[in-house]
Amino acid sequence: MTITQETAPQETEPQGTGCPVAGTFPFSGSSYQGPSPAYGRLRAEQPVAKVPTAGGVDAWLVTRYEDVRRLSADPRLSRAQACGEGAPRVGGTMHTTPEMIISLDGAEHARLRKLVAGAFTMRRVERMRDNVQRVTDELLDDMAAKGGVVDLVQQLAVPLPLTVIGELLGVPAQDLREFEQWARAFATVDDRAGGEASLHALGKLSEYIVGLIAEKRANPTDDMLSELIAARDDDDRLSEPELVTFGFTLIGAGFDTTANQLANSVLALLADHPDQWRALVEDSTRIPRAVEELLRHVNLFATDTSGFPRIAAEDIEVGDVTIPKGDAVLLALASANRDPEVFADPDRLDLARERNPHIAFGHGMHYCLGKHLGRMEMEIALEGLTRRFPDLRLADPDAELPWHVGEINHTLTSLPVVWGA
Known part of the structure; x- marks a missing residue:
């Protein structure tokens, strides 16, 4: 199997940045199999390094686990400033708007997060388990009926989280595919066009959800969006723009990331670690721990960072380096999850790994709200695949x-995958 590199190689060497071990960010060599080799050198030699980016500005890149984890929770690193007017454009990162929850700091962020967090508690997510199982079983039934070569991305990885998020928001099934196209475009890094394609998709998502909110307000149903609308109307807790923004944020974060993590994880097992696939087939009780290791090991982010730059609101000392106020900062989650100071033999996929404090879902105020739901979808999907298609393999x-x-x-x-004779 040939792995195609999704991120264009960046060969330009930094000038005057004090970072001779890397190149222009995002670095070449990143794939689902792991972050660019440049991160290993940076962790060892310059764990906090100033690097040039494809956007034309320099940014501080943080690569060690303890530093990434601590700075993820440091209120002096501002997402709001990174999204404000005149903020430095860090190339290779995702464009977000100031009103998104991922773009807020301090009390504003805490208020909005508190309002929506109740929908994603472990208890609430567990109540969704039967529904997620039903959706998964239906998709796998259809897969079994088709036989032959089946595209696992379109058969399972995309429709499972898309359907779950759609039902969570009360989106009609016939509209889900359009949602998928907009969510894909919104997640696209488009530095050359100034993010125009991403912003256009954001506009389409917003327009759709405005109409959906109006429909749910007139005819409320048993879904999360109806509940949030009722809370806002009764208690004046969520504004109309906040409802709209939360809706499309949930679609992008709750659908796209889960779809990619599931597809990449199955690929890693089938293509690179068939022995570990067989171990899951033989004992499904290993799956929950396996999901945690897949989240740590399988690299989701094409830039090896969270994709969201921050701005230092004041001078910040990290080890023997001072990050000056106003500078852009990137936190390399994929590098942190391969730090040998925290993970034994970090480049090895070990589905039985016991100590696994990975930060695939982030850390601190901006950790992923949907982490319980994402984990559950991964577990149910892998259990279904290993049980029903134990000899699943790549078609070619x-x-x-x-x-x-x-x-x-x-x-x-x-x-493309096959099974059976």
């Missing part, structure tokens, strides 16, 4: 797999 192990180009995530276009 030597074929070159197609990837979307320019997305914030490593995104497979298709993953």
Whole structure:
């Protein structure tokens, strides 16, 4: 199997940045199999390094686990300033708007997060388990009926989280595919066009959700969006723009990341670690721990960072380096999850790994709200695949797999698989 590199190689060496071990960010060599080799050198030699970016500005890149984890929770690193007018454009990162929850700081962020967090508690997510199981079973039934070569991306990885998020928001099934196209475009990094395609998709999502909110207000149903509307109308807690923004944020974050993580994880097992696939087939009780290791090991982000730059609101000392106020900062989650100071033999996929404090979902105020739901979808999907298709394998192990180009995530276009004789 040939792995196509989704992120264009960056060969330019930094000038005057004090970072001779890397190049222009985003670095070449990143894939679903792991972050660019440059991160290992940076962790060892310059764990806090100033690097040039494809956007034309320099940014501080943080690569060690303890530093990334601590700075993820540091209120002196501002997402709001990174999204404000005149903020430095860091190339290779995702464009967000100031009103999104991922773009807020302090009390504003805490208020909005508190209002929506109740929808994603472990208890609430567990109540969704039967529904997620039903959706998964239906998709796998259809897969079994088709037989032959099946595209696992379009058969399972995309429709499972898309359907779950759609039902969570009360989106009609016939509209889900349009949602998928907008969410894909929104997750695209488009530095040359100034993010125009991403912003256009954001506008389409917003327009749709405005109409959906109006429909849910007139005819409320048993879904999360109806609940949030009722809370806002009764208690004046969520404004109309906040409802709209939360809706499309949930679609992008709750659908796209889960779809990519699931597809990439299955690819890693089938293509690179068939022995570990067989171990899951033999004992499904290993799956929850396996999901945690897949989240740590399988690289979701095409830039190896969270994709969201921050701005230092004041001088910040990290080790023997001072990050000056106003400078852009990037936190390399994929590098942190391969730090040998925290993870034994970090480049090895070990589905039985016991100590696994990965930060695939982030950390601090901006950790992923949907982490419980994402974990559950991964567990149910893997359990269903290993139980019903124990001899699942790539249709053509030597074929070159197609990837979307320019997305914030490593995104497979298709993953052809077969099973049986």
